[in-house]
Amino acid sequence: MSALDAYPHRRVLGTRWADNDIYGHVNNVEYYALFDTLINAYLIKEGGLDIHAGDVIGVCAASQCDYHAAIAFPEDVTGGLRVAKLGRSSVTYEIGLATDSGLAATGSFTHVFVDRATRRPAPIEGRLRDALQRLVRD
Template structure:
Protein backbone atom coordinates (compact mmCIF):
# COMPACT_ATOMS: atom_id res chain seq x y z
CA UNK A 1 0.00 0.00 0.00
CA UNK A 2 2.96 2.36 0.56
CA UNK A 3 3.90 2.74 -3.12
CA UNK A 4 1.64 4.82 -5.34
CA UNK A 5 1.10 4.58 -9.10
CA UNK A 6 4.41 6.40 -9.67
CA UNK A 7 6.34 3.64 -7.90
CA UNK A 8 7.39 5.55 -4.78
CA UNK A 9 5.97 6.00 -1.30
CA UNK A 10 2.94 8.27 -1.51
CA UNK A 11 3.22 11.60 0.29
CA UNK A 12 0.40 10.79 2.74
CA UNK A 13 2.39 7.79 4.03
CA UNK A 14 5.10 10.10 5.36
CA UNK A 15 2.58 11.58 7.80
CA UNK A 16 1.66 8.06 8.85
CA UNK A 17 5.35 7.30 9.47
CA UNK A 18 5.60 10.48 11.60
CA UNK A 19 2.58 9.39 13.63
CA UNK A 20 3.94 5.87 14.10
CA UNK A 21 7.39 7.04 15.21
CA UNK A 22 5.97 9.50 17.73
CA UNK A 23 3.35 7.20 19.21
CA UNK A 24 5.69 4.22 19.44
CA UNK A 25 8.09 6.41 21.45
CA UNK A 26 5.31 7.77 23.67
CA UNK A 27 3.99 4.27 24.40
CA UNK A 28 7.39 2.73 25.05
CA UNK A 29 9.15 5.56 26.89
CA UNK A 30 6.33 7.79 28.13
CA UNK A 31 3.89 5.11 29.23
CA UNK A 32 1.09 6.36 26.99
CA UNK A 33 -1.94 4.07 27.15
CA UNK A 34 -3.63 4.68 23.81
CA UNK A 35 -6.64 2.52 24.68
CA UNK A 36 -7.64 3.50 28.19
CA UNK A 37 -5.28 6.16 29.55
CA UNK A 38 -6.72 9.39 30.95
CA UNK A 39 -4.71 11.54 28.50
CA UNK A 40 -4.11 11.29 24.77
CA UNK A 41 -2.22 13.29 22.18
CA UNK A 42 -4.14 15.04 19.41
CA UNK A 43 -2.39 16.31 16.30
CA UNK A 44 -2.89 20.06 16.07
CA UNK A 45 -0.50 20.78 13.22
CA UNK A 46 1.92 18.95 10.91
CA UNK A 47 4.22 19.66 7.99
CA UNK A 48 6.48 17.65 5.68
CA UNK A 49 9.17 18.68 3.20
CA UNK A 50 10.10 16.03 0.64
CA UNK A 51 13.70 15.86 -0.60
CA UNK A 52 13.97 12.41 -2.21
CA UNK A 53 11.79 9.45 -3.06
CA UNK A 54 11.55 6.31 -0.96
CA UNK A 55 10.12 3.13 -2.47
CA UNK A 56 8.84 -0.03 -0.79
CA UNK A 57 10.48 -2.37 0.22
CA UNK A 58 13.13 0.06 1.50
CA UNK A 59 13.56 0.20 5.25
CA UNK A 60 12.63 3.66 6.51
CA UNK A 61 14.79 4.95 9.36
CA UNK A 62 13.49 7.85 11.42
CA UNK A 63 14.99 10.52 13.62
CA UNK A 64 12.89 12.21 16.32
CA UNK A 65 13.56 15.16 18.59
CA UNK A 66 11.54 17.66 20.57
CA UNK A 67 11.88 21.28 19.45
CA UNK A 68 9.45 22.80 21.97
CA UNK A 69 7.94 21.35 25.12
CA UNK A 70 5.10 23.31 26.66
CA UNK A 71 2.66 22.73 29.50
CA UNK A 72 0.21 20.65 27.41
CA UNK A 73 1.78 20.61 23.95
CA UNK A 74 4.93 19.43 22.22
CA UNK A 75 6.43 20.22 18.82
CA UNK A 76 8.44 17.34 17.39
CA UNK A 77 10.89 17.52 14.51
CA UNK A 78 11.37 14.41 12.41
CA UNK A 79 13.56 13.15 9.60
CA UNK A 80 12.92 10.07 7.46
CA UNK A 81 15.82 8.30 5.79
CA UNK A 82 15.84 5.69 3.03
CA UNK A 83 17.61 2.90 4.87
CA UNK A 84 21.10 3.93 5.92
CA UNK A 85 21.21 7.09 3.75
CA UNK A 86 23.12 10.06 5.18
CA UNK A 87 20.65 12.67 3.96
CA UNK A 88 16.96 12.62 4.86
CA UNK A 89 14.38 11.86 2.19
CA UNK A 90 11.91 14.00 4.16
CA UNK A 91 11.87 16.30 7.16
CA UNK A 92 8.97 17.70 9.06
CA UNK A 93 7.31 18.72 12.27
CA UNK A 94 4.28 17.58 14.19
CA UNK A 95 2.48 19.27 17.10
CA UNK A 96 0.66 17.24 19.74
CA UNK A 97 -1.70 18.78 22.25
CA UNK A 98 -2.29 16.45 25.15
CA UNK A 99 -5.94 16.38 26.19
CA UNK A 100 -8.12 14.72 28.78
CA UNK A 101 -9.70 11.66 27.15
CA UNK A 102 -13.21 12.53 28.41
CA UNK A 103 -13.39 16.33 28.16
CA UNK A 104 -10.93 16.84 25.27
CA UNK A 105 -9.59 19.86 27.18
CA UNK A 106 -5.79 20.43 27.33
CA UNK A 107 -4.06 18.36 29.99
CA UNK A 108 -0.70 19.12 31.58
CA UNK A 109 2.18 16.85 30.53
CA UNK A 110 3.57 15.36 33.74
CA UNK A 111 5.61 12.53 35.20
CA UNK A 112 7.01 9.79 32.99
CA UNK A 113 5.62 11.41 29.81
CA UNK A 114 7.31 14.75 30.53
CA UNK A 115 10.59 12.99 31.34
CA UNK A 116 10.45 11.01 28.08
CA UNK A 117 9.79 14.15 26.06
CA UNK A 118 12.44 16.15 27.94
CA UNK A 119 14.98 13.46 26.98
CA UNK A 120 14.42 14.39 23.31
CA UNK A 121 14.64 18.17 23.71
CA UNK A 122 17.04 19.67 21.22
CA UNK A 123 19.39 21.88 23.23
CA UNK A 124 21.24 23.20 20.16
Protein backbone atom coordinates (compact mmCIF):
# COMPACT_ATOMS: atom_id res chain seq x y z
CA MET A 1 0.00 0.00 0.00
CA SER A 2 1.35 3.42 -1.02
CA ALA A 3 1.41 6.46 1.23
CA LEU A 4 -0.57 8.26 -1.48
CA ASP A 5 -3.33 5.71 -2.14
CA ALA A 6 -5.95 8.07 -0.67
CA TYR A 7 -5.14 10.73 -3.28
CA PRO A 8 -6.86 10.17 -6.65
CA HIS A 9 -4.37 12.29 -8.63
CA ARG A 10 -0.63 11.64 -8.43
CA ARG A 11 2.28 13.17 -10.30
CA VAL A 12 6.06 12.78 -10.08
CA LEU A 13 7.54 16.20 -9.33
CA GLY A 14 11.22 15.60 -8.63
CA THR A 15 13.66 17.94 -6.91
CA ARG A 16 16.25 20.37 -8.19
CA TRP A 17 19.83 21.04 -7.11
CA ALA A 18 18.83 24.56 -6.03
CA ASP A 19 16.08 23.20 -3.74
CA ASN A 20 18.58 22.01 -1.11
CA ASP A 21 19.50 24.47 1.61
CA ILE A 22 22.64 24.76 3.72
CA TYR A 23 21.45 21.85 5.89
CA GLY A 24 21.45 19.49 2.90
CA HIS A 25 17.71 19.02 2.53
CA VAL A 26 14.95 20.67 0.53
CA ASN A 27 14.10 24.01 2.11
CA ASN A 28 10.60 24.36 3.55
CA VAL A 29 9.54 27.03 1.06
CA GLU A 30 10.10 24.56 -1.80
CA TYR A 31 7.37 22.29 -0.44
CA TYR A 32 4.89 25.08 -1.20
CA ALA A 33 6.32 25.38 -4.72
CA LEU A 34 5.71 21.64 -5.14
CA PHE A 35 2.11 22.12 -3.93
CA ASP A 36 1.61 24.94 -6.45
CA THR A 37 3.10 22.89 -9.29
CA LEU A 38 0.95 19.85 -8.51
CA ILE A 39 -2.29 21.82 -8.27
CA ASN A 40 -1.80 24.15 -11.21
CA ALA A 41 -0.56 21.45 -13.60
CA TYR A 42 -3.76 19.53 -12.81
CA LEU A 43 -5.98 22.60 -13.30
CA ILE A 44 -4.36 23.42 -16.63
CA LYS A 45 -4.22 19.89 -18.07
CA GLU A 46 -7.41 18.38 -16.66
CA GLY A 47 -9.56 21.43 -15.95
CA GLY A 48 -8.65 23.53 -18.98
CA LEU A 49 -7.67 26.55 -16.87
CA ASP A 50 -6.23 29.21 -19.18
CA ILE A 51 -3.68 30.94 -16.95
CA HIS A 52 -2.67 33.42 -19.65
CA ALA A 53 -5.95 34.69 -21.10
CA GLY A 54 -8.88 33.05 -19.30
CA ASP A 55 -11.62 35.14 -17.71
CA VAL A 56 -11.20 33.29 -14.40
CA ILE A 57 -8.02 32.78 -12.37
CA GLY A 58 -7.31 31.05 -9.06
CA VAL A 59 -5.73 32.98 -6.19
CA CYS A 60 -4.35 31.42 -3.04
CA ALA A 61 -6.41 32.28 0.04
CA ALA A 62 -4.66 29.93 2.49
CA SER A 63 -1.99 27.26 2.58
CA GLN A 64 -0.49 25.03 5.24
CA CYS A 65 2.15 22.29 5.43
CA ASP A 66 3.09 19.63 7.98
CA TYR A 67 6.57 18.19 7.56
CA HIS A 68 7.05 14.48 8.32
CA ALA A 69 10.45 13.66 6.82
CA ALA A 70 13.24 15.44 4.97
CA ILE A 71 13.51 15.43 1.20
CA ALA A 72 16.86 16.03 -0.51
CA PHE A 73 18.03 16.43 -4.08
CA PRO A 74 18.18 14.24 -6.20
CA GLU A 75 15.15 12.40 -4.79
CA ASP A 76 12.01 12.09 -6.84
CA VAL A 77 8.92 13.35 -5.08
CA THR A 78 5.45 12.14 -5.92
CA GLY A 79 2.63 14.52 -5.15
CA GLY A 80 -0.86 13.31 -4.33
CA LEU A 81 -3.86 15.59 -4.72
CA ARG A 82 -7.48 15.41 -3.57
CA VAL A 83 -10.27 17.91 -2.90
CA ALA A 84 -11.51 18.27 0.68
CA LYS A 85 -14.15 20.92 -0.08
CA LEU A 86 -15.56 22.21 -3.35
CA GLY A 87 -17.62 25.36 -3.05
CA ARG A 88 -19.24 27.74 -5.52
CA SER A 89 -16.07 29.79 -6.12
CA SER A 90 -13.48 28.15 -3.89
CA VAL A 91 -11.79 24.81 -3.46
CA THR A 92 -9.66 23.39 -0.66
CA TYR A 93 -7.15 20.77 -1.70
CA GLU A 94 -5.30 18.25 0.42
CA ILE A 95 -1.80 17.39 -0.73
CA GLY A 96 0.64 14.63 0.13
CA LEU A 97 4.30 14.54 -0.87
CA ALA A 98 6.10 11.19 -0.76
CA THR A 99 9.47 9.71 -1.64
CA ASP A 100 10.53 6.08 -1.81
CA SER A 101 10.99 6.31 1.97
CA GLY A 102 7.33 7.25 2.58
CA LEU A 103 5.23 10.30 3.30
CA ALA A 104 7.38 13.44 3.64
CA ALA A 105 4.72 16.15 3.96
CA THR A 106 0.99 16.76 4.00
CA GLY A 107 -0.81 20.04 3.61
CA SER A 108 -3.75 22.02 2.36
CA PHE A 109 -4.22 24.83 -0.12
CA THR A 110 -7.33 26.92 -0.78
CA HIS A 111 -7.95 28.59 -4.12
CA VAL A 112 -10.61 31.23 -4.64
CA PHE A 113 -11.48 31.63 -8.29
CA VAL A 114 -11.97 35.23 -9.32
CA ASP A 115 -12.75 37.25 -12.40
CA ARG A 116 -9.40 38.24 -13.92
CA ALA A 117 -10.44 41.88 -14.44
CA THR A 118 -12.46 42.66 -11.30
CA ARG A 119 -10.87 40.18 -8.85
CA ARG A 120 -14.37 39.40 -7.57
CA PRO A 121 -15.27 35.75 -6.82
CA ALA A 122 -16.37 33.81 -9.89
CA PRO A 123 -18.21 30.48 -9.98
CA ILE A 124 -16.27 27.31 -10.75
CA GLU A 125 -18.00 25.91 -13.82
CA GLY A 126 -17.77 23.49 -16.72
CA ARG A 127 -14.64 21.47 -17.35
CA LEU A 128 -12.86 22.99 -14.34
CA ARG A 129 -15.64 21.97 -11.93
CA ASP A 130 -15.78 18.50 -13.49
CA ALA A 131 -12.02 18.03 -13.01
CA LEU A 132 -12.20 19.16 -9.38
CA GLN A 133 -15.25 17.00 -8.70
CA ARG A 134 -13.23 13.93 -9.74
CA LEU A 135 -10.83 14.65 -6.86
CA VAL A 136 -13.42 15.07 -4.10
CA ARG A 137 -12.56 12.65 -1.31
CA ASP A 138 -15.21 10.30 0.01
